[in-house]
Amino acid sequence: MNIGILxxxxxxxxxxxxxxxxxxxxxxxxxxxxxxxxxxGIYKAQKIGIPTKIIETKNFNSKLKFENEITNILKxxxxxLVCLAGFMKILSKKFVSQWEKRLINIHPSLLPSFKxxxxxxxxxxxxxxxxxxxxxxxxxxxxxxxxxxQSIVKVCKNENEQSLSKKIxxxxxxxxIKVLKNLINKELV
Numbered sequence: 001m002n003i004g005i006l007x008x009x010x011x012x013x014x015x016x017x018x019x020x021x022x023x024x025x026x027x028x029x030x031x032x033x034x035x036x037x038x039x040x041g042i043y044k045a046q047k048i049g050i051p052t053k054i055i056e057t058k059n060f061n062s063k064l065k066f067e068n069e070i071t072n073i074l075k076x077x078x079x080x081l082v083c084l085a086g087f088m089k090i091l092s093k094k095f096v097s098q099w100e101k102r103l104i105n106i107h108p109s110l111l112p113s114f115k116x117x118x119x120x121x122x123x124x125x126x127x128x129x130x131x132x133x134x135x136x137x138x139x140x141x142x143x144x145x146x147x148x149x150q151s152i153v154k155v156c157k158n159e160n161e162q163s164l165s166k167k168i169x170x171x172x173x174x175x176x177i178k179v180l181k182n183l184i185n186k187e188l189v
Contacts, residue, residue: 001019003030003186004079006070006087011041013085013106016173017180019048024179027184030164031077034070036089057089067095081183083176084138088117093140106176108168110134110150115143119175120168121161131164133172135179148182149157152174 084105109119139145151171
């Protein structure tokens with residue numbers, strides 16, 4: 001399976017997927033990593049020889065043209081599955097429908113709770129006993145769409161946003177690979 005990864009930040013989930021492809025855990029190949037801005041993650045991908053592309057929103061006079069450029073790059077690279085890994089742009093209904101059931105996202109909460117940004121802080125403020133992460137198909141609504149799998153972490157008494165984020169990120173790395181493995185196996189059947 002050919003995977004394209006969209007990022008905006010540090011790229012830890014992206015690197016985790018690349019590693020799983022390289023070591024044979026996933027029967028897949030990361031064909032392209034796209035960032036909507038110069039980012040730490042894009043430089044990490046370049047450093048390990050993964051093809052990259054920076055497609056900045058500011059270089060386009062419409063969201064449609066920005067997304068069309070992403071789609072063109074994904075198609076040129078024969079991508080069959082798109083993974084959002086910290087991609088901090090809201091995608092249009094048109095883009096999402098073009099990649100229906102081939103576009104997944106990881107979110108640092110147990111959806112449908114705590115959608116949007118700062119999910120870990122939202123969980124702490126609500127006083128939840130458990131938090132976690134979710135991999136889901138992307139729909140046109142933010143952090144919505146069919147849930148593929150979730151992983152739970154216990155929220156300790158003195159938890160803060162940073163400590164909870166670290167615990168959830170460890171689970172994100174495991175969960176994303178588990179979900180990708182299941183999707184790849186389904187496609188091969």
